[in-house]
Amino acid sequence: MTSGLSKLLTAAARGSFPPADGSVTVLPAPSPRDAGVVSFTAHAVVFADVPAAWVHERIPPGDLAAPLNPPFLSALGARLGREVNNIDLLTVAEALPGPPPLALTRSTDRDHPRTARALRHRDAVRAWTTADGGTVVLGRGVAGRRELAVEVDDAAQGRGLGRELARSARHLVPAGELLWAQVAPGNARSVRALLAAGFRPVGAEALLVPPGERG
Numbered sequence: 001m002t003s004g005l006s007k008l009l010t011a012a013a014r015g016s017f018p019p020a021d022g023s024v025t026v027l028p029a030p031s032p033r034d035a036g037v038v039s040f041t042a043h044a045v046v047f048a049d050v051p052a053a054w055v056h057e058r059i060p061p062g063d064l065a066a067p068l069n070p071p072f073l074s075a076l077g078a079r080l081g082r083e084v085n086n087i088d089l090l091t092v093a094e095a096l097p098g099p100p101p102l103a104l105t106r107s108t109d110r111d112h113p114r115t116a117r118a119l120r121h122r123d124a125v126r127a128w129t130t131a132d133g134g135t136v137v138l139g140r141g142v143a144g145r146r147e148l149a150v151e152v153d154d155a156a157q158g159r160g161l162g163r164e165l166a167r168s169a170r171h172l173v174p175a176g177e178l179l180w181a182q183v184a185p186g187n188a189r190s191v192r193a194l195l196a197a198g199f200r201p202v203g204a205e206a207l208l209v210p211p212g213e214r215g
Contacts, residue, residue, distance in 0.1 A: 003030035005047045006143040009038075012202050013092040013178050018043040022062055026052040030143040033121075035080055036207040037067050038090065044068070047143075048208070050079055068206055082208035088182035089191060091199035093170055095177050100168035104128035104136065118149055120213055128172070132156050134165045138172060141180070142207070146173060148181040150193070162190060166197035 004027045008018065018025065020042035027047045029035050035048040044067035046055050058075055059066045066072055073084045107127040109115065115137055118125045122139030129135050133153030141147035150165045166181070173179045181199055183190045195201075 003143050004028070005030045005034075005038075005045070006145065008045060009143060009145060009180075009202075010178065012040060013180075017041065018045070022064055024055060024059055024067055026050070026055050034142050034207075035076075035082060036142070036205060037073065037076070038203055038205045039068050040203040046076070048076060048080060050076070054079070068204060073206055073208070077208050080208055081211075083211055083213075085207045085209050085213075086182075086184055087204060087206045089185050089201055090203045090205045091181050091183065091194050092202050093179050093181075093197070093199040095173035095175050095179065096167075096170040097175065098171060100171035102130055102134070102164050102168040104130060104168060104172075107135070113151070118147075121207075121209070122147060130161070130165070132161065134161045136165050136169050136172070138169065138179075142205075145180045146177060148179055150181075150190070160193075162193035163196045166194055166199065170198065 017040050022042050025045045027045060029047055029049045038045045042064055046067065058072055068087055077084055105128060107129045112135060115125065115127045118137045118139045122141045125137060125139035127135060127137045133156035135151040137149040139147055148166065148169050150162055152162045170179055181194055182205060183194060
């Protein structure tokens, strides 16, 4: 069953955003794993199993920044028994036809740091590597969306490999589907790589995870 959050995210990815009216929408958690806040232009969405009245009591009317600010996120985390992970830039891109431009090899190494992290937060995780130190990881994350993670070895930095890995990942997705990527805004190198690979900013997102599962 498609959740309300999944429908909202898909619509935003297609350019149909929630109204920029300063309001906050509260949706049920799409799965026992997922809880957090996604913020679009002048509209926030809290997805967690909490009463809407509880959320609205803690967000001052007209305060567009409040849903992603520490006081509310801390209160939400305490209510849920979870911790705030990161506040990330949320980006999306469509699938591209044909084979990826990079030579990718399927990896079965579940201990690679990027793959191990994905396994904590995503389902149906698959990974690929390149001969020159790149790793691409795909999995089903928040509300079942297909999510991307990229890793470039230190020795391979500075040559545009991250951009090409992100672009190649779009060729690994079935036609007509979307690929999502979250990145810390301060990670300017990764932000630039995603933008250059055709990913578009959609909003910002903070996920709340069980204690000990941050990162």
